[in-house]
Amino acid sequence: MLQLNYIRENKDEVLKRLSIKNFKDAESILNAVLEKDTARRNMQKDSDNLKAEANQIAKQVGELMKAGKKEEAEHAKAKTGELKLKEKKFDEQLKNLEDEIHSLLVQVPNAPSLKVPGGKTxxxxxxxxxxxxxxxxxxxxxxxxxxxxxxxxxxxxxxxxxxxxxxxxxxxxxxxxxxxxxxxxxxxxxxxxxxxxxxxxxxxxxxxxxxxxxxxxxxxxxxxxxxxxxxxxxxxxxxxxxxxxxxxxxxxxxxxxxxxxxxxxxxxxxxxxxxxxxxxxxxxxxxxxxxxxxxxxxxxxxxxxxxxxxxxxxxxxxxxxxxxxxxxxxxxxxxxxxxxxxxxxxxxxxxxxxxxxxxxxxxxxxxxxxxxxxxxxxxxxxxxxxxxxxxxxxxxxxxxxxxxxxxxxxxxxxxxxxxxxxxx
RNA sequence: GGAGAAAUGGCAGAGUGGUCGAUUGCGGCAGUCUUGAAAACUGUUGAACCGUGAGGUUCCUGGGGUUCGAAUCCCUAUUUCUCCGCCA
Incomplete structure (x- = not known):
């Protein structure tokens, strides 16, 4: 499997090398990969922020409980229900995107060295x-x-x-x-x-x-x-x-x-x-x-x-x-x-x-x-x-x-x- | 095949619901000392992802669940070990 980071940074070179192997759909596949990758990164950022928030609340609940402020703790707990739902949705979408990227990427052969001669048979x-x-x-x-x-x-x-x-x-x-x-x-x-x-x-x-x-x-x-x-x-x-x-x-x-x-x-x-x-x-x-x-x-x-x-x-x-x-x-x-x-x-x-x-x-x-x-x-x-x-x-x-x-x-x-x- | 136990960082091995990404030791790396090395001492030391950065997120065999919160509780799969049976 080619490295995603490498494709991201050297797309033209990878395409040129793949053409030596006569790999036809290189451009459309790589474009799809990069597009999904961007979407994935954005989504991860959102998801990470959400999780950070949830972690914060969990920590607060702990502290409130210890301090004996039961009512406030219950209040904080209530807030997490909604977050949890969102989190689940994000995780699912993230996983889907990752799977899609992976299944695209595994279709792509290794990029030949530029020393490899062209040809088919x-x-x-x-x-x-x-x-x-x-x-x-x-x-x-x-x-x-x-x-x-x-x-x-x-x-x-x-x-x-x-x-x-x-x-x-x-x-x-x-x-x-x-x-x-x-x-x-x-x-x-x-x-x-x-x-x-x-x-x-x-x-x-x-x-x-x-x-x-x-x-x-x-x-x-x-x-x-x-x-x-x-x-x-x-x-x-x-x-x-x-x-x-x-x-x-x-x-x-x-x-x-x-x-x-x-x-x-x-x-x-x-x-x-x-x-x-x-x-x-x-x-x-x-x-x-x-x-x-x-x-x-x-x-x-x-x-x-x-x-x-x-x-x-x-x-x-x-x-x-x-x-x-x-x-x-x-x-x-x-x-x-x-x-x-x-x-x-x-x-x-x-x-x-x-x-x-x-x-x-x-x-x-x-x-x-x-x-x-x-x-x-x-x-x-x-x-x-x-x-x-x-x-x-x-x-x-x-x-x-x-x-x-x-x-x-x-x-x-x-x-x-x-x-x-x-x-x- | 039957019965029981276990799975935590490179390795060994703590940790039974919040201050744990994880005590400690060994190993690794850097430094002090030394002509050099060893020893001793000091510091440092897991991985992945996002982010220019600060920082954030995830990972304690895999998967699922309980919970505001899981290395820790529950279910499940796998693997390993011990004993018994069989056997090159």
Whole structure:
């Protein structure tokens, strides 16, 4: 949620930034918000005065009673009846106005950074960096869904039997490769100063609202109805919610957390080649990095996180590219997002493996995650997160790109974790 | 799942109808002392909203109620703890 004060003071800038996201009704919504805000403030002033008066009378009654002036006290009491009625009316109207403002405000996406390119579709994303050489495969090379069968690494059919499509069963070296990647990613993140967190993988409603999955994306999460809990779609949800309703120390910024969790996504509406094999799953593993940052440092930190993720891909010897998402392709909450994609040699396409975003104060406004600045004033911190990394598509690319006639080569950095350097 | 108790500021913990936005301790911050630090001492220290300001309003888990007046009384929801049962 955008900050009301900020909109009030920087309306033109906010409008300009929102136009990058092609958000249509920005002007009319913001005008309505500001109008209602003015009305709300006036009403609060009136209401506060009324309450002050009532408080005065209550105090007087107390004093009169103590002094034994019963009659006068009764007289004063009588006066409050009327005030009370008015008070109730004011409170109701105030609450209505606040609700209206809130429901308008939650419709407004985060205002993109001015660095975000315009555009509407993924084609308009800007390639800012590309690294590595796309491998040329031998004649009989296969896509990963054939390789996983050939080497008995992943059983998709078995997953269907046990749970359903999109819940693969990893076996033998396939399972070991998963564990190796998770450990490798966690070790790297820890070395980079991220504190490892092992959060719950279900969250309550408040947490869902805190990071913005609720109410909009309710249908994308698995819901445990009997206890009203949601399976997390990403570790971002439980980890960021650690800082809900928290005032952190300015000196502690930036706070760096990482977490491995399984992630659960219903992916309603997906179909076709996008869902083949490991391309899109209902359950997958991911190591997430999260930072709570000082507002002045957040963009610097975004670049640092992007570099960090790129470093992982480089070590894994995967050809990758970095996209700066255009306004139309960005998520609702993001102010600037980099997508990292790896080249899948057998599918001949780029696969998104990480998304690194600066949310500025959009999430922290909802979360009420603040810090005290040098003047003792609380202000909202900025939040950022990124995948580092999501496993399935990394596995897909590793298998496809490194296949040879005699087996699949494991990149050197992973060998200490897998215990084997070749899948044969 | 059954029985009981509790929920107060960063933490601990007072407070049972008006003088309570809340005693006190710890922690934090600033200062004195010190070459520096520690200790000691002194001061300061919750949040949100309205207001240029003075100041005002709201908040003692959430919601509702009683009352001129509620942290305090009543109802309700949630959570936590203890005991019992079950159990990785």
């Amino acid at each position: 993924p084609e308009d994303n800007e390639v800012v960096f590309e690294h590595g050489v796309k491998p040329t495969l031998y004649a009989n090379a296969k896509p990963h869904w054939d390789l996983t069968t050939k080497y008995d690494l992943i059983d998709f059919e078995l997953g269907v039997k046990i749970a359903g499509a999109g819940f693969p069963v990893y076996k033998g070296k396939g399972a070991r490769l998963q564990r190796a990647l998770i450990n490798y990613f966690l070790d790297k993140a820890t070395a980079q100063g991220y504190l490892e967190i092992q959060p719950p993988i279900v969250v309550n409603e408040d947490s869902g609202y805190g990071t913005g999955q609720l109410p909009d994306k309710e249908g994308q999460m698995y819901h445990v109805g009997i206890d009203n809990l949601y399976l997390i779609p990403t570790a971002e949800v439980p980890v960021t919610n650690i800082y809900r309703d928290v005032i952190v120390k300015e000196n502690d910024l930036p706070i760096k957390n990482c977490a491995y969790t399984p992630c659960f996504r219903r992916e309603a509406g997906s179909y076709g080649k996008d869902v083949r094999g490991l391309n899109r799953l209902h359950q997958f593993d991911k190591v997430e990095i999260v930072q709570i940052a000082h507002p002045e440092k957040s963009y610097e930190i975004l670049e640092e996180m992007r570099e960090y993720v790129a470093g992982l891909l480089k070590e894994l010897e995967l050809p990758y590219r970095v996209l700066k998402l255009c306004g139309g392709d960005m998520s609702f909450a993001s102010a600037l997002t980099y997508d990292m994609e790896v080249w899948s040699a057998a599918q001949q396409r780029w696969l998104e493996v990480s998304s690194v975003s600066n949310f500025e104060a959009f999430q922290t406004n909802r979360l009420k995650c603040r810090f005290k600045d040098a003047n003792g004033k609380s202000q909202l911190a900025h939040s950022l997160n990124g995948s580092a990394l999501a496993l399935p598509r990394i596995v897909a690319a590793l298998l496809e790109n490194n296949q040879t006639e005699i087996g699949i080569k494991i990149p050197a950095v992973l060998v200490p974790y897998t215990g084997f350097d070749m899948i044969v």
